[in-house]
Amino acid sequence: MTRTDDFVIWFPDLGRGDVGVVGGKNASLGELINNLGKAGVQVPCGFATTADAYREFLSMGGLREVIAEQVARLHHGVDLAEVGWTIRQAMVAADLPAGVARAVTGAYRALGAALGRTDPDVAVRSSATAEDLPEASFAGQQESFLGVHGEQDLLAACKRCYASLFTDRAIHYREDLGFDHLKVALSVGVQQMVRSDLAGAGVMFSIDTETGFPRTVLINASWGLGETVVGGMVDPDEYLVFKPLLDESSRHPILSRTCGRKQCKIIYADGSSGARTRMVDTDDAERATYVLDDEEILTLARWATAIEGHYGVAMDMKWAKDGRTGALFVVQARPETVQARREAALLRSYRLRTGGEPLTSGLAIGDAIATGSVCVLRSAAEIDRFTPGAVLVTEITDPDWEPIMKRAAAIVTDHGGRTSHAAIVSRELGVPAIVGTTNATDTLTDGQQVTVSCAEGDTGTVYAGILDYEERELDLADVPDTHTRVMLNLANPAAAFRWWRLPADGVGLARIEFVVNNHVKIHPMALIHFAQTDETVRRQIAELTRGYDDKPEYFVERLAHGVARIAASRWPDPVIVRMSDFKTNEYAKLVGGEAYEPTEENPMIGWRGASRYYSDGYRDGFALECRAIRRVREDMGLRNVIVMIPFCRTVEEADQVLQTMSEHGLTRGRDGLEVYVMAEIPANIILAELFAERFDGFSIGSNDLTQLTLGVDRDSAALAQLFDERNPAVTRSIQHLIATAHAQHRKVGLCGQRPSDDPDFARILVQAGIDSISVTPDSFLTVKQNVAGAERERAENGDEMP
Structure with a gap:
């Protein structure tokens, strides 16, 4: 490490081992310049003052005694604001030692010469020597100053940086964490100004x-x-x-x-x-x-x-x-501190047991649920009104809000994204938050009882009233190994990453219609024929597709992004994506859908699944689905996506669907594309050998298979006692399918809830030699244990797993 003198060091002469000399922020910039330049990472050039410069400033100006005296007054009950103001005023009024000022101005002139400019504009940033440590993040506690111009302006900015080590929030933060105020020093980073x-x-x-x-x-x-x-x-x-x-x-x-x-x-x-x-x-x-x-x-x-x-x-x-x-430039890099502290072996799951009236929504921060009374605060000056355990509702937060944020049950803001102050601090505190609602401060009122839910994916919702919810703790430390693959059913792309720690073997069922319903919301044919749609529908579509001149592209991009998130969550394990299987009454509920959907007496066995894909009434809509899948597999590279065709009634229909897919660029076998079929119609079982010639695998839809085998409406309360997936007619069908498929070297899975609710049903599937079982994430551990038990029983009986 080469120093200009004891008070200034250039970034290229710094590394991550110099945190005690120039603080975490400046040490990291030096580390980046020295080690990441070959990777193309660009960092603005500059220099840093040392901790010795700060200590010299304290000693020469008699400031060490001022700080000690004022901290002692704080401990004897003097108001924090008075103590902080007194220290800051003393620091701003003091002169920088001549040696420190000489080193800073000399380095500034050298930086100007390197940039080819006299008195260049620079960014002046604070970097505390206790900053960004894994056990205590001091980020955001000190000030930065942008567009600083000229030597005198720079020296004044340096003193203001030093003084910002004693803002009220910084003093409070160190007091809470037990840091000695005089053992924390501050370095000032001076960088080329990026004109962002x-x-x-x-x-x-x-x-x-x-x-x-x-x-x-x-x-x-x-x-x-x-x-x-x-x-x-x-x-x-x-x-x-x-x-x-x-x-x-x-x-x-x-x-x-x-x-x-x-x-x-x-x-x-x-x-x-x-x-x-x-x-x-x-x-x-x-x-x-x-x-x-x-x-x-x-x-x-x-x-x-x-x-x-x-x-x-x-x-x-x-x-x-x-x-x-x-x-482009990287201007700061520090270790992430929140997820690094999470206990990897434990996974907490939250679920609302009851529904409620949604009041407002925004980006969900965390995945928890909390309840409480609303406290609307318009500024940090009102924080004395806050009651511990309330739901804090405000426009935005900054470090001045932190003393009450840690006492809130939940935090809701009008503005901000996932990297805003409110989001970062709420994660660190483990407090659920919803940011970017746009209207929370106007919609919610003081004293109102609410439930704040971040457990439903990317979107967080504030519900009226105190709703019933459950919290489960899943211990992943001792998950049994099984020969039978246990996979996940994932419907919501926004929640897919939540379950990445589960040791699942892939996704056995991802439903396109869920993505369409929740992320696209518009009937694909209405997008294709946008110019011909009803004026009211056109306005709705225009609002949802702002920024998209090409309306069908909106459908393709939104669907591709939804599927891609699910595929990425389990990469490189297989992710089976079922093409759309809305019933006509469900399609009609999409924006613009009524104009393209007939009224059917029994949509459950009507125009659904495979029959739509090659028909004139939906062929162009299916083409958009195929474009989205191609984008995921070919453009993004997520070739772990397997396509599955639902409700395919005949082998002739199978041939038509495969031909239609090929016309839209999805050809079975090309670039490793596998195509599965749902086995949910008795015809799929009876003609399993012929379907196996056309598809790479089967996925048993036990609900529809039971319904159509027994002739029982699965939604009929009067017939509920007859709806039984363990009925011999159903189990023999499953056994026959597995045996026939295996003879044709095809895999068979089942996606459904029954194996988690019924260990006996899991035993039947394992005994039949099923290749995989796919369940909802919160049922995964139960099914894994049920399957492991069934496999042990089979082994004890002398049967080897296939």
């Missing part, structure tokens, strides 16, 4: 922040300086990228892109008011446009992956784009 005010900036994590899923990079972006994202002032763009396929240059593994509202941006002020920056509203074009294009998203994701690989832990990073050159 002319472009955009944001935050990224090398991990899914809500679930800890380690194979994604989450990127948030907004126009202007990045403070709007961190401060939760805007609802930013959100991009999710799948790391394992980033190295394949032909792939674009962007799992999802969400265009945020990006209501405002921070830009540089003209200086006339004395302010360095100002906030302005964004225009309609900016709000409707993504900040980053696909190549920029993938570049940042590759950098995040490289940085994580170098550090060996999940990372939390800030990035900025220079509007003059278009260049």
Whole structure:
């Protein structure tokens, strides 16, 4: 480590071992410059003042005694605000020691020479020597100053950084954690200013922040300086990228892109008011446009992956784009602290037992449920009104809110994304939060009893009243091994990452119609014939598809992103995606659906499943489904996706569907594409050998198979006692199918709830030699244990597993 002197060190001379000298933030910047440059990671050049410079400042100005005296007053009951103000005023009023000032101005001139500019604009950032440690995150406790210009401005900014070590919130934070105020020093980082005010900036994590899923990079972006994202002032763009396929240059593994509202941006002020920056509203074009294009998203994701690989832990990073050159930069990198502390062997699951009236919704932070009385606060000046255990409702939060955030049952904000202050702190505290609702402070009222649910995927909902819910703790430390594959039924893409820790063997059933119903919401034929639809429907579609001139592309992209999230959650294990199986009455409920769906007396055995795919009434809609699957498999590279055809009545229909799929670019066998068929009609069992010639596997739909075998309406309460999957007619059908399929070297699975509710049924399946059983995630451990028991019993009887 080469020093300019004892008080200044250039970033290239720093490494991660220098936290005690220049703090975590500055040490990390040096580490990046020295080790990640070959990977293409760009970091703005600059230098850091040392902890010795800070200590010199305290000693020469008599400030050490001031701090000790004021902290003692705090411990004797003097108000925190008075103590903090007194310390800060003393620090700002003191002169920097001559040696420190000389070192800083000399380095600043050298930086200007390197950049080819006299008195360059720089960013001046605080970096505490106790900052970003895994056991105590001090991030955000100190100040940063942007657009600093000239030597005197720089020296003043350095003192303000030093003084920010004693903001009220920083003092409170250290008191809570038991840190000695005089043992924490501060370094000042001085960097080339990235003109992100002319472009955009944001935050990224090398991990899914809500679930800890380690194979994604989450990127948030907004126009202007990045403070709007961190401060939760805007609802930013959100991009999710799948790391394992980033190295394949032909792939674009962007799992999802969400265009945020990006209501405002921070830009540089003209200086006339004395302010360095100002906030302005964004225009309609900016709000409707993504900040980053696909190549920029993938570049940042590759950098995040490289940085994580170098550090060996999940990372939390800030990035900025220079509007003059278009260049991207990483301006901060530190270890992620929340998911790193989660206990890997334990998985908590929450579920609402009863429904309720939804009051508002936004992005779910965490996966818990909480109840309580609403406390609406408009500013941090009102925090004395907060009652411990209440649901905190406010517009945005910043570090001034932290003393009450830890006492809240839940947190709900009008603005902010997954990397906003409210989201980061609530995760760290383990408090469920919903951010970016847009209207919580207007919709919810003081004293109102509510339930805050983050257990339903990406969207969190505030319900009226105190609802009944359950919390389960799943211990993954001792899951038995089984020869029979136990897979998951995953319907909601937004919740797929929540279950990544379960040692499942893949996904046995992912339903396209759930993705369409919850993430697309529009009938595909209405999108295809948008110009001809009813005016009221056109307005609804236009609102849902803002930013999409190509309306069918909206369907393809939304469906592809939903399927991709599920496929990524279990990569590289197989994920069986069932093509749409809405009934006509269900399709009609989609936006624009009524115009394209007939009225049927019995939709359960009507125009559904395979019969729709080649018919004139839906062929073009099925083409969009095929385009989405091709995008997932070919463009993103998630070739673990297996396609499954539901409700295929005849072998002739099977041939028609396979031909139609091939016309739309999905040819069985090409690029390893496997196509399964649902075995849910007696014809599938009776003609299993012929269906096996056309498909690569079977998945038993036990509900429909039981219904059609016994002639019992599965929804009839009057016939409920007759609906029994263990009826010999059903079990013999299953046994026959498995034997016939295995003779043709085809796999057979079953997707349904019965094996978890009925160990005897699991035993029947294992005895028959079924290859896989697929169940809901919360039933996984029970089924795994039931299957293990059945396999032991079979082994004790001398039967070998196939």
